[in-house]
Amino acid sequence: MQPFPDIEIYLAHCDITRLDAWLQQAIGAEPLCPAGKHKWRTLGHVAAGEVPVLVVEKAADGFASLWLDSAETPWATDLACAREAAARLGCEVRCSLGGWQPGDDPDRFLQVKADGHEQPIDWADSGK
Numbered sequence: 001m002q003p004f005p006d007i008e009i010y011l012a013h014c015d016i017t018r019l020d021a022w023l024q025q026a027i028g029a030e031p032l033c034p035a036g037k038h039k040w041r042t043l044g045h046v047a048a049g050e051v052p053v054l055v056v057e058k059a060a061d062g063f064a065s066l067w068l069d070s071a072e073t074p075w076a077t078d079l080a081c082a083r084e085a086a087a088r089l090g091c092e093v094r095c096s097l098g099g100w101q102p103g104d105d106p107d108r109f110l111q112v113k114a115d116g117h118e119q120p121i122d123w124a125d126s127g128k
Contacts, residue, residue, distance in 0.1 A: 004077055010059065010064065010065055010109075011065075011093055012091050013091050016032060019055065022088050027045065027073060038056060038058050041054055049070070051068050053066070054067045061123070068081070077098075086113060087116070093111075093112045095110055
């Protein structure tokens, strides 16, 4: 499988301190720095190069967005990253069902729980 061009996952109840420690361990990231209201940036370092990182707290329905703007991450897909994040951070993580294409339902996501349980969800209906 070809790696995704970037990785984006959504973290429930994002603890910036724990996220910062995980990013440092996983991709050699520098400490997260404030980058505006509810935004954080850092730069990860992997063998293949640099990985720009953006965290947006309160991106959607109590979830923070974690965006790794590089294909050169330890994870080939959003799901691989979501699984590790859920396990390491002990929180619910949501990600795309696969590579997003025009015409795909923008509310369909995969929910990954800290205990490893995974299920497809409709984000718009999940808060009801």
